[in-house]
Amino acid sequence: xxGNSVVGEAAIRAGCQCYFGYPITxxxxxxxxxxxxxxxxxxxxxxxAESEIAAVxxxxxxxxxxxxVMTSSSSPGMSLKQEGISYLASCELPSVIVDISRGxxxxxxxxxxxxxxxxATKGGGHGDYRTIVLAPSSVQELADMTHRAFDxxxxxxxxxxxxxxxxxxxxxxxVEFKHEPPERLPVRSSAxxxxxxxxxxxxKTCTSNPSEMEEINWSLYRRYQLIxxxxxxxxxxxxxxxxxIVVAFGIAARIAxxxxxxxxxxxxxxxxxxxxxxxxxxxxxVEELANRxxxxxxxxxxxxxxxxxxxxxxxxxxEVFFYGRPGGVIPTPSEVLRVISRHYYQKGLK
Amino acid sequence: MEKVYSRPKLLKRTPFHYCAGCGHSIIxxxxxxxxxxxxxxxxxxxxxSAGCSVFAYNYLDLDMAxxxxxxxxxxxxxxxxxxxxTIVFTYQGDGDLAAIGTAETIHAANRGERITxxxxxxxxxxxxxxxxxxxxxxxxxxxxxPLGRDARLEGxxxxxxxxxxxxxxxxxxxxxxxxxPANIRRTKRAIRKAFQVQLDDLGFxxxxxxxxxxxxxxxxxxxxxQWIGKxxxxxxxxxxxxxxxxxxxxx
Numbered sequence: 001x002x003g004n005s006v007v008g009e010a011a012i013r014a015g016c017q018c019y020f021g022y023p024i025t026x027x028x029x030x031x032x033x034x035x036x037x038x039x040x041x042x043x044x045x046x047x048x049a050e051s052e053i054a055a056v057x058x059x060x061x062x063x064x065x066x067x068x069v070m071t072s073s074s075s076p077g078m079s080l081k082q083e084g085i086s087y088l089a090s091c092e093l094p095s096v097i098v099d100i101s102r103g104x105x106x107x108x109x110x111x112x113x114x115x116x117x118x119x120a121t122k123g124g125g126h127g128d129y130r131t132i133v134l135a136p137s138s139v140q141e142l143a144d145m146t147h148r149a150f151d152x153x154x155x156x157x158x159x160x161x162x163x164x165x166x167x168x169x170x171x172x173x174x175v176e177f178k179h180e181p182p183e184r185l186p187v188r189s190s191a192x193x194x195x196x197x198x199x200x201x202x203x204k205t206c207t208s209n210p211s212e213m214e215e216i217n218w219s220l221y222r223r224y225q226l227i228x229x230x231x232x233x234x235x236x237x238x239x240x241x242x243x244x245i246v247v248a249f250g251i252a253a254r255i256a257x258x259x260x261x262x263x264x265x266x267x268x269x270x271x272x273x274x275x276x277x278x279x280x281x282x283x284x285x286v287e288e289l290a291n292r293x294x295x296x297x298x299x300x301x302x303x304x305x306x307x308x309x310x311x312x313x314x315x316x317x318x319e320v321f322f323y324g325r326p327g328g329v330i331p332t333p334s335e336v337l338r339v340i341s342r343h344y345y346q347k348g349l350k
Numbered sequence: 351m352e353k354v355y356s357r358p359k360l361l362k363r364t365p366f367h368y369c370a371g372c373g374h375s376i377i378x379x380x381x382x383x384x385x386x387x388x389x390x391x392x393x394x395x396x397x398x399s400a401g402c403s404v405f406a407y408n409y410l411d412l413d414m415a416x417x418x419x420x421x422x423x424x425x426x427x428x429x430x431x432x433x434x435x436t437i438v439f440t441y442q443g444d445g446d447l448a449a450i451g452t453a454e455t456i457h458a459a460n461r462g463e464r465i466t467x468x469x470x471x472x473x474x475x476x477x478x479x480x481x482x483x484x485x486x487x488x489x490x491x492x493x494x495x496p497l498g499r500d501a502r503l504e505g506x507x508x509x510x511x512x513x514x515x516x517x518x519x520x521x522x523x524x525x526x527x528x529x530x531p532a533n534i535r536r537t538k539r540a541i542r543k544a545f546q547v548q549l550d551d552l553g554f555x556x557x558x559x560x561x562x563x564x565x566x567x568x569x570x571x572x573x574x575x576q577w578i579g580k581x582x583x584x585x586x587x588x589x590x591x592x593x594x595x596x597x598x599x600x601x
Contacts, residue, residue, distance in 0.1 A: 018432050045431040049424070050457035057421035057454070061428025064395070069428070087418050192429070193436045196392035202407045203415040206400075207354050231453040246444065 003139045006196035007072070007098055007162070008033030010146035013177055015185040017067040018045045020232020024077045025110045026166035027100035043184060052077040056084030056097070062122050063093035064203060066148050066191025072098035074166075076107055078124070085159055087127030090205040091222070094153035094188070096146070097131075098162045100169035101326030110148040111163040112251055117305035118161045121279040128217055129223045132160045132231065135249040139173035147179060154188070156162065156227055162279060163312070165301070167251045167330065218248045227280055234282035235274045236289075238264060242271030243349040244295040246340065247286070247310050247320075249275050251330070252301050258333030263340050269349070270340055277307070283313035290317040295347055297321045299336060358382040360391055360411045367405060372505035373528045373561025374402060377470060378409050380528075380538045385412070388545055389579045396436040397426045399446035402476045404481025406441055416572045423458035433562025437548055439466040441584060443477050448484040448510050455514070462519025466544045469510065469519070471555055472563040473582060482564035484508040487585050507585050509539035515592035521553035523591040529578035533588070560586055580589070 001009070008030050011019070019034040031048065039046040044064075047057035055071045062069040073081055078099050088095050099120060103113035120133045134145045134154050142164060149160040187193070192201055207213050237257060239245055250258040251272040263270040271287060273296075275282050291297075296318055298307045303324045310320055323339045325331050344350070353444045357363075360382040366375045385391055391412060398406050400419035407414035417425040422440035430438045440447075447455050447469050458465060474492055475481040481494040485507050489498040499507075523543055524566035526537040537559055560582050562574035569577055 020428065045460075047431065050453050051553070053421065054424040054427075054454050054457065057418060057424035058428035058431070060417065060421075061397075061425040061430070062432035063428070064425070065429045065432035067432045083418055084421070091416075187433075192415055193433050194391070194393035194394045194395060195413050196413075200413050200529075202413075204398075204407060205416055206404050222399065282410055302382065 001175055002029050002141050002169070003164065003171050004029035004032040004100065005145050006139050006175050008037065010176060011070050011096070011142040011150070012038055012041065013179045013181045014147045014150040015068050016070050016150065017043060018054040018062040018069040020047045020069070020071050022049050022052045022055050022061070022077060024074045026102060026169050027072050027074050027098065030098065030100070040099070047237070051081035053083065053286055056081040058342065059083055059095050060088055060091070060093060063095050066188035066193065067137050068094070068185060071097040072100065074100050075102045076105045078116060078119060082119070082125035085131065085292060086127050086129060087205060088159040089129035090127060090132060091203050092157040093159070093190035094157055095159045096149045096162065096317065097152055097159055099164070101163065101165050104318045109328045110166060111328045112167040112301060112330060114165060114250060114252060114301040115305070115327050117278065117300070117302060119347065120161050121281070129220060130279055132156070132227060133160060134160065134162050135276060135278050136156065136162065136164055136168065137250050137254045138272065139168065139171055139175050142168060143175050143177055150300050152231065156223060158223070158227070163250065165251050170223060176223045230278045231277060232282045232284070233276035234285050235276055237272040237274070239271035239273060239293070241269055241291050243269040244297060244340065244344055245271045245273050245289055246297045246299055247273045247306070248299040249278060249306060252299055255333055256299050256336055257330065259336035259340060262333060262337050268341065270344070270345050275306070278332045281313065283309070286310060287315070287317065290314055294318050295321070295343065297323060297340060297348070299323045299329070301325055302329050317323050358386045362388050362409050362411050364408055366403065366409065369565045371562055371564040371574055372402070373472065373559070374470065375443045376528045377468065377537070377559055377561060378406060380534070380541055381468060382410055384538060384542045384545060388542065390437050390545065393435065394439070395429060397422045397429070397438065397440045399440065399442035401443040401446055403441055403443060403470065408502040420446050420449070421454055422446060422451060423465065423467065424454045426561055427458050427463050430463060430465055434464070437545065439468060439545070441468045442470070443476065444473065444483040444485040448454070448508050456517070457486045459514050459554045459556070460517045460519045462521070464548050464551055465554060466548050467556040468541065469558045471510070471558055471586065472561045472562050473507070474566045476563050476566055484527060485510070485586070487581060503587060509586065511556065511591040514556060519554050520556070521594045522547045522557070525558040525560070525586060525588050527578050527583065527588060529560065529562065529575040533576070550595070552595060558586070
């Protein structure tokens with residue numbers, strides 16, 4: 001199955017009852033998968049919305065009604081969704097948003113890039129809010145993380161973004177689904193469906209009371225701190241004795257892994273560090289690695305967006321080089337290896 | 351003595367924040383009365399728009415949610431599709447429903463979403479201080495049309511009800527006003543019928559209500575009522591724009 005369809009199937013198996021989307025390449029297979037497979041299921045709904053803005057606001061409505069709901073898009077469409085994501089975050093409405101990103105800015109190109117890192121991890125919309133951002137690097141991970149995204153969204157009452165890219169979305173790989181679709185999940189206890197037998201509920205963001213506003217923001221902040229403590233995830237590969245560690249996420253990490261293997265074959269002590277959650281960023285792990293390794297190479301398919309988080313995490317403890325390609329053209333592992341080797345030898349390692 | 355008329359229970363005993371002579375308080379009351387009479391309070395959710403009526407949840411004792419500016423009918427669509435047994439209504443002003451949310455309005459209506467929209471048209475942006483609305487009348491002065499709305503520069507007032515009546519998903523559209531006791535009664539009948547359309551699972555329904563905004567019209571409440579009757583109704587004629595129910599009014 002292609003990566004996009006895998007996300008759709010995994011969402012159905014996670015109990016996603018509603019999907020609202022708008023066509024944009026390179027994620028259309030996901031929208032089409034939901035049109036074909038989700039709408040067949042009892043009590044489930046698919047709508048091709050009139051816009052990305054409408055789609056994300058339909059997500060808002062379905063989440064109000066207490067069901068698992070998803071939308072997906074790609075870079076320019078994600079810009080349109082930001083208004084809704086800000087409201088979802090403010091109202092603490094669980095939701096899953098998939099960004100199969102492309103190269104930008106503007107309309108850009110439909111081939112892979114990682115140029116939405118800032119937008120996904122730093123907020124994107126207005127206000128002081130965060131979303132959990134997961135960065136898969138294989139089709140199997142697309143399946144696993146889609147399921148995980150729904151669980152995280154419900155646990156923390158937060159929008160969760162899966163940030164992948166055109167290559168992953170279109171890639172075909174064997175995949176194992178670990179869950180069967182549930183019959184029907186119970187409606188979330190906070191749902192708005194009418195006030196029968198209980199006091200009415202209000203879901204709002206607007207307040208003219210500054211202290212109330214401050215308390216809402218404090219409450220969100222405390223939740224974000226908890227997520228930082230509990231949900232930060234990363235993967236390391238051959239870092240124990242590494243003289244230089246490549247830092248990369250998503251599809252770039254996949255390429256970097258090949259480069260690291262080849263480097264090892266040539267006797268270079270190189271490792272890989274891959275953030276799995278881009279927010280919360282695994283800063284502590286970077287800092288810990290810096291106790292053993294002095295040199296880092298940040299590799300991204302953009303011009304250094306995650307680099308800022310790596311530098312912040314290192315806080316001067318290690319030296320970080322950067323290799324970026326602004327998207328569209330995917331470098332091969334051997335190109336990345338050349339960059340690794342250059343820094344490796346220039347620093348007199350060996 | 352027998353009590354023949356009283357405050358609907360769903361209208362909370364909270365003083366309105368609306369200006370003197372504003373139509374929202376009347377329309378809130380009508381919505382509360384209808385919901386109570388139709389016994390929908392246990393299964394209804396209201397979706398507010400931005401603007402003065404964003405605080406409608408302070409007065410209506412119902413499950414209610416806010417939506418981003420203009421997105422009420424998209425939010426209502428998601429809610430209704432996720433929970434078809436819930437009765438869903440939006441409460442939106444002209445800026446919300448006919449400017450920033452035009453796309454959401456047209457497409458929810460065209461899909462025939464089983465939603466009831468209460469559309470309050472006061473021909474001006476109220477909360478932000480009296481700027482031009484899509485429904486501002488020609489020659490009407492607002493803070494952003496200080497010389498009066500000029501069709502050549504600002505286009506024409508949008509006739510939402512007529513426009514929506516052309517869409518096949520729309521089952522019932524009526525334009526009413528709250529400028530006289532007779533029209534207030536008429537508005538209540540229309541709201542009741544619009545909810546009935548949803549209960550009967552027929553399609554999209556909308557009631558457009560011409561409503562005074564004395565502060566931003568710079569008229570006193572009485573003059574505002576008169577202005578609706580004399581001027582506004584010329585641009586926005588009252589009446590049923592579309593009714594596919596084949597039924598007479600609910601009462």
